[in-house]
Structures are given as structure tokens and as C-alpha cells.
Amino acid sequence: MTNSARPNSARPGSTPRICVIGGGPAGLTCARVLQGHGIEVTVYDADDAVDSRDPGGTLDLHADSGQIALEDAGLLDAFMSWARPQGQAKTRRDEHGTVLAEFVPGPGDEAAPEIDRGRLRRMLFDHLRPGTVRWGHRLVRVHPLGTGGHRLEFADGSTVEADLVIGADGAWSKVRPLVSDATPRHLGVCFLDARFDEADSRHPEIAGIVGAGHMFSKDDDGRAVILQRNGDGVVRGYIAFRAAPDWHVAAGVDLTDRESVRSHLVREFGHWSAAMRALIVRNDGDYVPRSFRALPAPLTWEHVPGVTLIGDAAHLMAPFGGHGANLAMLDGAELAHAVSRAVGPEAAVTLHEAVAQHESDMFVRSGGLAASSNDALVRFFATTDEPDLPPDHEQEHRDHLTRARAYRQERARRRGERAGA
Template identity: 50%
Template sequence: MNSAPDPRIAIVGAGLGGLTCARVLQQHGRSVTVFERDASAGARPQGGTLDLHADTGQAALRAAGLLGRFQALARPEADEWHVRDFASAALLAHQGPPDAGGRPEIDRGQLRGLLLDSLTGGTVRWDRAVTAAAPLPDGTCRLLFGDGTAEDFDVVVGADGAWSRVRRALSHATPRYTGVTFVETGFDDCDTRHPDLARLVGSGSMLAKGVGRSLVAQRNSNGHIRAYIAFRAPEDWHVAAGIDLGDERAVLTWLLRMFDGWDESLRYLLRNSDHAFINRSLFVLPVPHTWQHVPGVTLLGDAAHLMPPVGLGANLAMLDGSDLAHALVTESSVDDAVRVYESIMLPRSIEAATGSAQGLDHLVPAATS
């Protein structure tokens, strides 16, 4: 067991990876504090549906003692894809849910809620924005907060996402734009209000793609379908087009031109959504993203290996959290634990980031010369 009876452990960020780490630590009787800049759990939407893989996300939930509760919420029938021709909407390929196992889907908000509910009361300190992490000469780390206060810990875990403040203590890397943007929207009560779209999507997800652009629609719980209009363009595409992103009609007109020639049943995703368009430029960290070990601080999830959203990021973040917690419980010192964790996580993340980049190219094909 760790030589320190109860090391001071801080996790920055109450996302899936950070919460998994906290849960596994508490399963083993360790104290941990999670700092989150959001004012509450419901301060902002948590995003769409996730498929949890057996060897990553599900393995992490098993280590956290939450796999059974996850299975009660999950939608195994949603592990299904319909690939459709962009010009006719004809079905080109169908991958149905497997008879057993597979990658059951769950709404990100439901999964986060499951993790939050599993923690000891007061574990998460809401409305505590971290501005920096400063490693100290004695191998500990000081967290600096937006209100001007500071606290010292034996280890600080940066689980604070793409624009991590903790990352600066380890790496000068900054996320770069991939060249791909998603414009997100959504549809409510689909089986009743949007039955034709519901049939196109089925129980899981639908993909239609052309050169440099794709449409993706995913079933969420409670009859909701979330849609992503994906395209290759400069990050400031709307500026070049003279479009105010708050002008829904102007955005729609531009998108309809981009998807000219596509089947009208697919263009329904553009014309008839129940929610506003949300512009989401996709960023990634360099591959490989590594750092020299620094005592008292480490990273997990997007803070460590930001990659395109093609199904691996959340799963890896949760596995990172589980692996780090396990090392902190079993290794002889905090520093040994972090070294062991990084020796596993960094090579794994390089492989996953490479695969995710290829996945994005498959999802939104670039023009060939």
C-alpha cells in the first residue's frame, strides 16, 4: 500500500475521467477533492450519447463498482449504424447490435450523473475555477484559484479538458484545429414528431457522407435525436461567409447550399430541427503528446490526449481515471504511482490518437488530388 496513509489528492475537472478516478479512490478508502469551475452539475448541457467499450469504459466502471448500474441505464439496442447514400438516402450498409456484449450507448449526462451520485457528499467543490497548477520543490503541487486563494496537494490530476490549465505545468502543447467543424442541432419526440427521420436513423446512428461533408444523427434517450452537420472548412468559415452564427436563417441558407444535391430526406436534418445550430470546431493535441515526468502533477483524458470525437475519448478518459486511482492505491509512493500510470497511459494514448485521426478522415472524407 501507499506509504502515505492518506495523501492529499486533487482532481481538477468533474468530467467522466476525473469522476471515475475519484470514485475508484473512494472505493479504496482514499480521500479526494474534485474542483470544478461550473457552478453546479446542471450548469451546462453534457453532450450526446456515448458507446462504452468493454475493454475501456466498461472496464473502468467495473473497477468503480458501477457496471451493474450502468447496464440498467444503457441502451444496447443503440449499438447500431445505418450508412446511407447521400444522393438517394438508400441504405448502403447496416451494422446491427450484436447478440451479446458490444458497445451499449448511454447519454453522457446520465453517465456523469451516475458517477456523481456514487461519490461521497461534498467531494466535488463546484464554482472553484483553477487558474494554474504550480509544482513545488518538495514534490507537491499548488493549485491557484480564480478567487486568489491557493491550496497544496501531494498530487494534482488535470482532468480539465481540451483547454486545461493544469497542462501548462507539464507541457507547452496547445490544441490545434483539425480542419473539421461540426454544427450540432437536435430533434425532440422523434417517433411522433419526426417519424421519417426516426426511421432513417433507426435505434442507433445514421451516417451519410460525401467529399468534405457528412451528416450524422444519433439516438439519445427520451425520444431525442442529436444531429451533427460535419464539414471541412477554415475555423472562421462563418466570418469568410459573412455570417453571424446567431442568425439561424443565414446559417441554414449556407448549410443548404453546402448540401445541395443531397437527398431531401437527409436535408430534413438541416431544415426542421427543434434546437438552435451550435458551431463546434474540432481541436486535437499533437501526436505524440508526451512530457517529462514532474512530481506532484499529471493529466488524464482530453487534458492529456485530446483527439477527434469518434468514440474513443470518453472511454480512454475513464480508463485513465481508473488506472491512475489503482496506481495511487497500490504503489509505494504517490510519485511511483504517477510514474507507473504515465508509463501505461502515454503509449496507449498515442495509439488511440492516431486511430482517431484516421477515424475522422473516414467520417468526413477529404478531397483527393
């Protein structure tokens, strides 16, 4: 099946055919804000349905990025109805369980409340027009058409043509090669994702250690355990260590055999206290191997007409600081606003000009945060005898709110300048 699009036009005000590749937070936010501007968009995603796979753990949405995107999408109140402000709590322990530092959010602190990834994705999807997302569409290649348009080819043999292709397809983006030859590099740290179901009743000791939010523990050899309180009584655990992606081969570990993994972890974490080792070996279900990867930071490219990137496809970074998903959603919202300036009878710029300006703004917004997040991960897992203390979370929250006010003011100024140009 082929769905041909209108040819791309250099004239301001033309109505483009827009395709978003990837139905994660970035792509869905972009689609929602585009629809708020009255602009048609179709999202293509490889998953069979919005909830067909485990979406991962919890996210903290920052007042100066993710929450601004949700406000633009008209979904901030919906988010707050599901968010967990108490999930902002953080505890740092050593390998013996001794508390090194604690942060408890104060009353009314909504600088970075938590929400499960699956809940966020469902919320965004539910607020799109029916039929916006085409599930079960795995992109295999993109063919430039020579006029700024592109033909998308999917694994099922279907094709579609678009005036603007938005790559929101994550770390291994199929769209990225159109604008950059950058690929994710391994940061030298791997981890195993585990979970504890009905934690308060079935794993009360573990629930007590993790508290209401996050617990971080690390030894001097770069081994760490990070626990996150999720919704529905679930605690997610991340057992992390410095290693190559194929560490299990040299270690003789069968990743499909839970007991094989556990035996290895007991040896590796044998010097940890019994209470802390429980966080490593009492999980429900199998261990899921993952690794930390990042794109070069800052990553920029020369604008290519008819295509752009947002989210992890544009600036995949380490999760330290929690900036990745937040920037991804803000990317989506800001790109949608940029496109709206090139559509309709009042448009003063072409689609290419609007997208190119958005990319320039995104590079400035994301480049430094990506580099600092990657550096923070390397420092966290470094071998050191120095005590590993967390940042000042109270100051972080004040900074989120200060930056949110400044961002809105600066955005209003820029829009005023563009409207008067």
C-alpha cells in the first residue's frame, strides 16, 4: 500500500504531510501539540500496541522542561492527577546500608514529581485523535525523493511519503543517518533491570530501604544498586557495574537463567551486607540486561530539508540528572510550535526555515545537559575512596522552578520578536 503525499512547497503557509517515527514521550507529545495547532500528523511505531511491552520504570518530569511540554499539550492537570510528588524522595546508602544522605520533598514541592513510563505513554496516547498512531509499523528505511520529501518503507511492505519526517525513534534511530553518521557509544557501564512486585507486603524490608522514592547505593569499586518506587506497589531495581556489553560471555553467565545470574551477582557483591544483597537476589522475575550508551555530546548537524530528530534520536544521554525524557518531550512541543509558524495563511516562514531554527535552539538547550549527564555517570561509577554524596536536591528543585520561569519569559520574548519580524 502506498500513501502519496502532496509535494513539499517552499511557500510559507503550505500544508505539509507530517510523519512522526516513534510513539514514545517525544513523538506523542509532538503529535499532541501539532493537533492542538490544527495540524494533521501520523505517528508510526513498531510496537503492536501502546502497552504491548514493558516500558521501563519511573520518570521525574521537571518543571523547566517536561512539565512545560505537558502544559503546552494541555495535559499538565492530567499528569498531576497521576504524578507522585512523594516519589521525589531520595536516599543515599553505602554497601552496608548506612544512610549517607536523605532528601524528603516539602509540602507542595512539585518541581520533579514521578510518573511511571507506561502511565505517561498511555496518557499521551489517550489524548490523541483516534487513528493518529499506526501501531505495528517498524521502519526499515527512508528514501529521499530529491525535493525535500521522503518515502518511508515499513517492514510489512507498506510505504508512505512525507514532507516532514520527525525521527523520534530512539537510540538506534533509522531516521538519524539522514542527518548524521553519529552512533551511540557504550559508556562502560552495564546493568540488570529487576523488579519487586507487591513490595510493601511481599518484600517489606526492601520497601523500607527504598522508601517513598529512590535509593542509591555504591561501593568503592563502581558497583551500584538503584531502586525506584513505581506505581501499583512495584519497586524497580537496577544492579549496575562497570563492564563491557558482552560481560556475561567472559563471566560464563547465562542471562536467560535467573540462578546463573544470581550466583554471579552473589560473588560480585559478596562484600555487601546481607540486607543490601537482598536487593540483588530477591527479585520477582528474570533479570533484564541493559547498558548505558550515549551519542556524542553536543551533537549537531546541518539542516536537511524534510527531516529532523527529537529526543534520544537527537541527543541520547546517560540518565543521570533525568534530563533525557524531559528534553525529549520539550523537543516535541517546541518542534510542533515551530511547524505551526510555517502553516496557515499567517505563516511568515517556510517549513524548512522553521525546522532549521528549532534545531538550532534544540542544540543549545540539550548539548550541555547531555555532556554533563554523561560525565556524571562516569564519575558515579569511578573507583574512588572518596565518599559518594548526592547533589543538593533542595537546590536542584529551586533551580527547576527558577529556570521554568526564565524559560517561559525567554520563549515569550522570542515569539514576540518573530511575530514582529
